[in-house]
């Protein structure tokens with residue numbers, strides 16, 4: 001099968017975007033992993049499938065698959081911005097505010113005049129069972145509004161905040177992201193038994209109350225240059241610990257995202273770039 005695709009990135013987190021609005025696309029996990037493979041396929045952190053939906057008041061559905069594992073996941077922040085850029089540039093909609101459903105969320109996205117995209121990512125979730133995270137037998141250290149859970153990682157004690165942005169995140173504060181043990185602790189946290197659906201592992205460095213640096217070892221993809229939901233989870237965790245103000249610039253290795261959260265049940269707003277790199281086709 002000849003499969004046309006669009007290669008995109010949001011702050012360096014890269015995607016293969018597929019149009020399934022005209023005809024359904026049913027790819028196997030092996031085919032999805034092939035698309036994500038940087039040597040034998042196209043290469044991408046995630047594969048995004050754009051579909052129509054019959055849900056009233058919703059414009060599209062988009063499905064997200066991790067490029068390393070081929071598994072379908074609930075949410076992708078950088079991917080949602082590229083989704084908007086894609087449907088507007090492809091003429092699939094004439095709206096500039098678009099409502100899209102994912103596996104477990106409904107997002108509202110707005111294309112700004114400067115080409116950046118703002119996404120209402122919904123409210124964060126902290127209840128362990130809904131992350132999901134198993135805290136049984138653990139005593140958290142509570143800092144301001146935030147329980148910090150002691151996790152045994154490679155024989156070291158790591159303190160994490162467990163947050164869901166629709167997908168699971170474990171966020172720890174580090175003094176310097178450049179020297180943080182992302183390569184060793186990342187995979188150990190990703191597959192930690194206390195996260196039954198595995199987890200995205202965030203390493204957050206607080207520069208000041210409005211600026212942070214972040215690296216994320218992503219579930220099913222490894223370390224990416226940026227992680228949108230990871231940036232949301234990290235800023236929310238920092239605000240709950242009393243370390244950050246409500247609007248924070250997040251410097252990632254691939255670019256800058258701006259995250260806003262007013263606390264409580266307020267939605268997390270994420271603004272950042274969405275870039276089309278090239279159009280291509282691959283024989284699957």
Ligand SMILES: N[C@H](CCC[C@H](N)C(=O)O)C(=O)O
Pocket residue numbers: 013045046066073074075076077078079167168200218219220221224226227228229230
């Ligand atoms: N690896 C993530 C999905 C992609 C999230 C990330 N690329 C983003 O921008 O939010 C997970 O398994 O939950």
